[in-house]
Amino acid sequence: MSFFGDLRAVLRGPRFRRLFGTRLVSQFSDGIYQAGLAGFVFFNPEQHTSAGAVAAAFAVLLLPFSVVAPFAGVLIDRWPRRQVLLLSSLAKAALAAVSALLVSGGEGPAFFVAALLVLSVNRFFLSGLSAGLPYVVPREKLMMANAVTPTCGTAASSLGTGAGLAVGLVGGGAALGTGLILLVAALGFAGAALVSLTLGRRELGPHLEREPAEVADAVRSVARGMASGVRHIWERPAPRDALATIGVHRVLFGVSTLLTLLLYNNAFADGGVAGLAGFSVSAGLLAAGFFLGAVATPWATARMAAGSWIALQLAVAAAALVVFGLPFSAALFPVAAFVLGFVSQGVKVTVDTLVQRHVDDAFRGRVFSVYDVLFNATFVLGAALAAALVPPSGISVPVVAGMATAYTAAAAAWVVRGFRVPGPEAVREAA
CATH class of the missing domain: 1.20.1250.20 (MFS general substrate transporter like domains)
Known part of the structure; x- marks a missing residue:
């Protein structure tokens, strides 16, 4: 649809x-x-x-x-x-x-x-x-x-x-x-x-017949409440694996965002209006990728398991970084931004759904708060890593190659997981 x-x-x-x-x-x-x-x-x-x-x-x-x-x-x-x-x-x-x-x-x-x-x-x-x-x-x-x-x-x-x-x-x-x-x-x-x-x-x-003691205690102890949310995720393979994937992706997305800013400030242009204009083109294509990723994901997950869709997107991200990122060309780099935008939104929509389907209502708010912390903190971590590893020009073959390798490894992990997930769980995830 x-x-x-x-x-x-x-x-x-x-x-x-x-x-x-x-x-x-x-x-x-x-x-x-x-x-x-x-x-x-x-x-x-x-x-x-x-x-x-x-x-x-x-x-x-x-x-x-x-x-x-x-x-x-x-x-x-x-x-x-x-x-x-x-x-x-x-x-x-x-x-x-x-x-x-x-x-x-x-x-x-x-x-x-x-x-x-x-x-x-x-x-x-x-x-x-x-x-x-x-x-x-x-x-x-x-x-x-x-x-x-x-x-x-x-x-x-x-x-x-x-x-x-x-x-x-x-x-x-x-x-x-x-x-x-x-x-x-x-x-x-x-x-x-x-x-x-x-x-x-x-x-x-939340519709709770009675308030569990753990929920009441969590109001008085935020740390315990968050810990219980983490335990709830850890006990459920689908949301656990999904959140681990979004964490890896957000680290890499943080690296790519900072790297792009540096490229348009110091390599593709000398900053100023020209640099901002070039960066705006990449940002616009990134936004277009977000939109199309959201459009394509329901259609795709109606035809394949959620895990298969995640694996395919991560593999595409790796290929895009190699083909469009490694040349460090002002003409090709925006294409990589478009693909990463598509992958980012497609993975997020799929992860959101897996988390919503596989956690109990009494924990859903805390689980999404854990998700929120992970989503923002890993992006900042990626930016910090890029600040330490990427030169001022933004051109770093080892960093982009490492990002492509990480995406490939994450895709392979979901392929392997698809063979290991029990039949009934696989059916639930694909539903």
């Missing part, structure tokens, strides 16, 4: 439409807020020429999310998830309004604290969406839903960024324009809270 066919199929469910609407309004507002941050702070990793500076920028942008994620998972398994969406949206609205008021004070600590809180609270919202999705779509449509919802959310965020920049032009002066952008974002977050009220208070779970 096509992407739009999948979207029509899942939109037939009224409960899914309400959850989907909440996502779109919130992520559109996220895009507006990010436009405001960019306009005020001018904090863009693409402007850094030092590999260490780029890695540090990624750490600042991503690691605060990971600090909040353990708390998000524990509470999502304890609170009604509709309430998580409602309260996190209201909190973001209030914090965005505070950010708008703080614009006139310059780039002080208070503004940055408010901005980081908005980004961190968003983890509650996104984890709640993922944990609640199995409640609003049938099991057999989870793959479709996991393909279309993040893709549409990303598109909504991109549209929001464009809308935010337009609002800034209307606002005129830097402080006034940025403050107006952030205020509009606050109104958007409040709108997402209103949309979430169309869902029933208990509609997204």
Whole structure:
């Protein structure tokens, strides 16, 4: 089925439409807020020429999310998830309004604290969406839903960024324009809270006949809660192997992202407008790959086992790095970016579905919080490794060859796993 066919199929469910609407309004507002941050702070990793500076920028942008994620998972398994969406949206609205008021004070600590809180609270919202999705779509449509919802959310965020920049032009002066952008974002977050009220208070779970003692204890002990989520994953081969794969991929994706920034700053161009233009082409093809990966994955996994699809994509990534990456050609490198985008989204959609299908509801929030930490921390780890291993020019045959080897090994591991997985489990994973 096509992407739009999948979207029509899942939109037939009224409960899914309400959850989907909440996502779109919130992520559109996220895009507006990010436009405001960019306009005020001018904090863009693409402007850094030092590999260490780029890695540090990624750490600042991503690691605060990971600090909040353990708390998000524990509470999502304890609170009604509709309430998580409602309260996190209201909190973001209030914090965005505070950010708008703080614009006139310059780039002080208070503004940055408010901005980081908005980004961190968003983890509650996104984890709640993922944990609640199995409640609003049938099991057999989870793959479709996991393909279309993040893709549409990303598109909504991109549209929001464009809308935010337009609002800034209307606002005129830097402080006034940025403050107006952030205020509009606050109104958007409040709108997402209103949309979430169309869902029933208990509609997204967790539905527990009685509260297990372990869940109650986890509220008081986040570390224990996260540990129990890790144990839950470890006892289930499908989500364990899937999360290990996404971790490896995100390390390699972090390496490739930093390497690409260096190439366009120091090798393919001398930075500046020419470098940014070249990098924008690669970024655009990467985004196109994301979209097509989301479109192709439901179609592919309807025709082959999830593990086979993951193995095929990882092998394609390895081949693309060898053919389009190793020449270090400004004409060929964007093709590698397109393929890696396709693989990244295809693997993620498949992993999301495997995790949702194979973990218990009482642990789903914590498992997705572990996933969240893994997703961000491994990307930062990859950027740090690249900062240590890649020269300032970005040209490193050993690093790209090593990435291709790692993708090949990961693909081979899934092929071997396909022969070892017991029959009934293989059927469940392919369903």
